[in-house]
Amino acid sequence: xxxxxxxxxxxxxxxxxxxxxxxxxxxxxxxxxxxxxxxxxxxxxxxxxxxxxxxxxxxxxxxxxxxxxxxxxxxxxxxxxxxxxxxxxxxxxxxxxxxxxxxxxxxxxxxxxxxxx
Amino acid sequence: xxxxxxxxxxxxxxxxxxxxxxxxxxxxxxxxxxxxxxxxxxxxxxxxxxxxxxxxxxxxxxxxxxxxxxxxxxxxxxxxxxxxxxxxxxxxxxxxxxxxxxxxxxxxxxxx
Numbered sequence: 592x593x594x595x596x597x598x599x600x601x602x603x604x605x606x607x608x609x610x611x612x613x614x615x616x617x618x619x620x621x622x623x624x625x626x627x628x629x630x631x632x633x634x635x636x637x638x639x640x641x642x643x644x645x646x647x648x649x650x651x652x653x654x655x656x657x658x659x660x661x662x663x664x665x666x667x668x669x670x671x672x673x674x675x676x677x678x679x680x681x682x683x684x685x686x687x688x689x690x691x692x693x694x695x696x697x698x699x700x701x702x703x704x705x706x707x708x
Numbered sequence: 709x710x711x712x713x714x715x716x717x718x719x720x721x722x723x724x725x726x727x728x729x730x731x732x733x734x735x736x737x738x739x740x741x742x743x744x745x746x747x748x749x750x751x752x753x754x755x756x757x758x759x760x761x762x763x764x765x766x767x768x769x770x771x772x773x774x775x776x777x778x779x780x781x782x783x784x785x786x787x788x789x790x791x792x793x794x795x796x797x798x799x800x801x802x803x804x805x806x807x808x809x810x811x812x813x814x815x816x817x818x819x820x
Contacts, residue, residue, distance in 0.1 A: 624808070633812035634752070634796070682751055695740060695800055697808065699751040 593617070595700035597683050603706045604673055612668045612703045616685030623666050624697060625658060626682040634682065640666060673707045680704050711735060712799050714811035722819050727784040729814050731797030734778065740800035741773055741780045745793045746813065752796055756782060787818040 596615045604610050616623050625637040636650040640660040651657070655673075660666040670677055684697040714731050721727045729743075740759050744752035758764045758771040758780065770783040780799075784791055794813040801809065 626810075634810040636808060636810075639808075680751075696742065696754055696757050697798075698754060699744075702751045 595683055595685050595698055597681075597700040597703050599703060600701065601704045601706075603708060606675060606707055607672055609669065609671045610673055610705065612670075612681050612705070614666045614668070614683030614685075614700060616664065616666070616683070617698060620685035620687055620698075621663065622686045622688055622695065622697075623660060624684045624686075625666070625668050626684065627652075627679045628682060628702075629679045637668070637681075670705075673705075675707050678705055678707045711801070711809035712797055712811040714795075714797050714814050716812060716814060718815040718817055720817045720819055721787050723787060723789060725787050725818075727787045727791065727816055727818070729782040729784075729795050729797075729816065731780045731782075731811055732778055733780070733797075733799045733809070735799070735801045735809075736775075736778065738775075738778075738799045738801050741771070742798040742800075743769075743771060743780075743782045744796040744798060744810075745791075746796055747793045784816075787816075789818045789820050792817045 598613045623640045626634045628634050638645055638648050638658050642663050643660050655671045658668045680702045682699055682702045684699045686695045686697045712733050743756040745755050746752045756769055756771040758773045761773050761775055764771045768785045772781045794815050796813045797811040799809050
């Protein structure tokens with residue numbers, strides 16, 4: 592079946608502009624995660640959704656970052672007033688459930704490479 | 709102290725050898741453990757998950773979990789050049805809102 596999809600695959604924006612990144616999870620997956628990966632670095636957790644609610648926003652690096660999920664499916668990550676340090680690959684993952692073992696295997700999308708000039 | 713620690717490598721093994729990748733974690737509340745493979749410029753790909761102490765085998769891959777020692781490892785038998793990638797260890801911690809923590813990854817190179 593179809594995997595996690597993300598758009599755009601690449602985004603170049605000027606410092607100070609707002610950007611929206613989109614994630615379409617695997618059909619039926621109730622949990623959705625956003626991560627950020629800077630060049631040569633590990634994954635940085637940003638936020639996760641269980642259904643449409645986001646119980647844990649602790650990873651969002653500043654109030655310029657926000658995310659929403661509607662209809663328990665597609666999610667958008669919005670970065671306002673982008674800064675050069677926001678340049679990274681933004682990865683989305685989904686899983687069947689967030690709680691409990693055996694069902695929380697995460698599957699990643701291809702990512703969005705964001706470059707802020 | 710990081711939640712998940714991995715040796716960053718690089719780890720080099722000859723083709724056909726066994727590659728051993730190690731990961732330690734700090735939170736005893738961790739429930740689920742995962743290994744991901746990430747090729748350069750690509751997103752992580754799930755290759756193994758393990759939830760109970762002991763070994764779990766899948767083809768050339770074996771995951772080993774020791775909760776008492778807070779240690780999880782991945783063995784790759786008969787290593788192939790196509791196994792050359794960065795391997796990420798991930799841990800699901802149940803008592804912190806089900807947070808997932810990823811290690812920074814170990815770079816593996818299989819030499820033909």
